[in-house]
Amino acid sequence: MENWLLITFSIILCTTLIYLLSLTKKKPKLPPGPPWFPIVSSLFWLRMSLLDMEHMLRRLRSKYGPILTIRAGSRPFIFISDRDLAHKVLVNHGAAVADRPPALEPVRILNSNQHSISSAHYGPLWRLLRRNLTSEVLHPSRVRSYGRARKWVLGVLADDLMNQARAHGDGVCVVVESFRYAMFCLLALMCFGEGLGEGVIRDIEKAQRELLLFTGKLNVFAFMRIMPRLTKFIFKKRWEKLIEIRRRQEEVLLPLIRARKEQKLAIEMPGSDDNGVFTYVDSLLELTLPEEGGRGLNEGEMVSLCSEFLNGGTDTTSTALQWIMANVVKYQRVQEKILEEVRSVVGGEAEEVKEEDLHMMPYVKAVVLEGLRRHPPGHFVLPHTVSEEVCIEGHVIPKNARVNFMVAEMGLDEKVWEEPMEFKPERFLSGGEVAGAVDITGSREIKMMPFGVGRRICPGLGLALLHLEYFVANLVMEFEWKAVEDEKIDLSEKVEFTWVMKNPLRAKIVQRHMRDDV
DSSP, X not given: OHHHHHHHHHHHHHHHHHHHHHHHSOXXXXXXXXXXXXXXXXXXXXXXXXXXHHHHHHHXXXXXXXXXXXXXXXXXXXXXXXXXXXXXXXXXXXXXGOBXXXXXXXXXXHXXXXXXXXXXXXXXXXXXXXXXXXXXXXXXXXXXXXXXXXXXXXXXXXXXXXXXXXHHSSSEEEOHHHHHHHHHHHXXXXXXXXXXXXHHHHHHHHHHHHXXXXXXXXXXXXXXXXXXXXXXXXXHHHHHHHHHHHHHHHHHHXXXXXXXXXXXXXXXXXXXXXXXXXXHHHHHHTOEEGGGXXXXXXXXXXXXXXXXXXXXXXXXXXXXHHHHHHHHHHOHHHHHHXXXXXXXXXXXXXXXXXHHHHTTXXXXXXXXXXXXXXXXXXXXXXXXXXXXXXXXXXEEEOTTOEEEEBHHHHTTOTTTSSSTTSOOGGGGEETTEEOTTOOTTOSSOOSOOTTOOSTTSOTTHHHHHHHHHHHHHHHHHHEEXXXXXXXXXXXXXXXXXXXXXXXXXXXXXXXXXXXXXX
């Protein structure tokens, strides 16, 4: 009996000591941040535009440091603006921060209950959808097969720019819509196949653009988690508008998806011959979901995935292209070096810079990288959700917290980039070649992250770089780009779907081969 009492007393004593030690042990805390007042704080942050939020976060960084907490609802939002901290979170703790937050009800209508690559929870469905994209339509061999489509779109773009220049009579064109339409054409052809008429492409673009611009009005539905019925009643017209926009999107995209399905069935018949180009829709038609009973994708899910494909590669790429060409116009020395390099590789009489030529043009690549560093189309990534508690620099990022990263800040760090506000493509060159020290994927370290970093890095990174290099090289080879007389190139920005030029680029163009023929 005495032994049992001694054992019991020892257990109680040890438990008490462990408890007392745990009280004295310094526990990690949430990153610092401004005071939080329920409802008031949520309204303050939810009503703020992304541009205003970025300015506010920069001010808060000077007070609270490079990792801070904002509360705009029931869960904390963690914002990170330091590249080393971002690397620790996204790479060292990659699996723990690779999830996505549960989507609001209106957003679930647009992404088919999070059956898209950007919205899917980290798990089997996300892996399947992402692997399908990267191994099929974005595989290097597939990308090469779209060379004819790239050349056709380049011709459409060049004609559009020249028509503008002639219409104005002074050679001046506003490039933003031309760039956007060209990128959209290319993505539409990769998604649905060649042979789409201009009218069909314009209809798709209109439906996608309407949906894209309307998504910015969905923030009000954040209150659905607290007051679902009341929120839907108060914003009834906005809800009905969302349903109508989605319906129009399906009316435009579903006939194209069904046409590819019928073509696929015809090809599978005995004696048929497949001479067509493989498309994104073709890959979706072959996809099955093992975690959901082995079923195929339904039509709504395919519409959502096609919509994601079109939007993901259109505005970001066209925005980046406009920023790059604005700097080409502003800094004529950059244009001269591009032209010199292009002509040294393809000669002065070439009709097109092809994909295989770009590998021999390090300066063109450096110009594109500098454009992405200085003017990333997105200043934030899509929110990450933490699936298990993460400790960083004495702070805890709790489970279910949402984490975001200030992308633009990473590329302007004076510790990495000398004169970061200047446009200097040469900073990416070493001995005439693109320096390998800058890893744009951020796997070794983060110096810039225009495509994100970690497990959720943009799967279209390679395609975006190819398109930017291809169009920059060809546009400079085709035209001489000049500033409009008595106008300065304004590099101030505003937020639409991406961070765009506040005053769209106006430039004077002169077709080079016309001068050579004289």
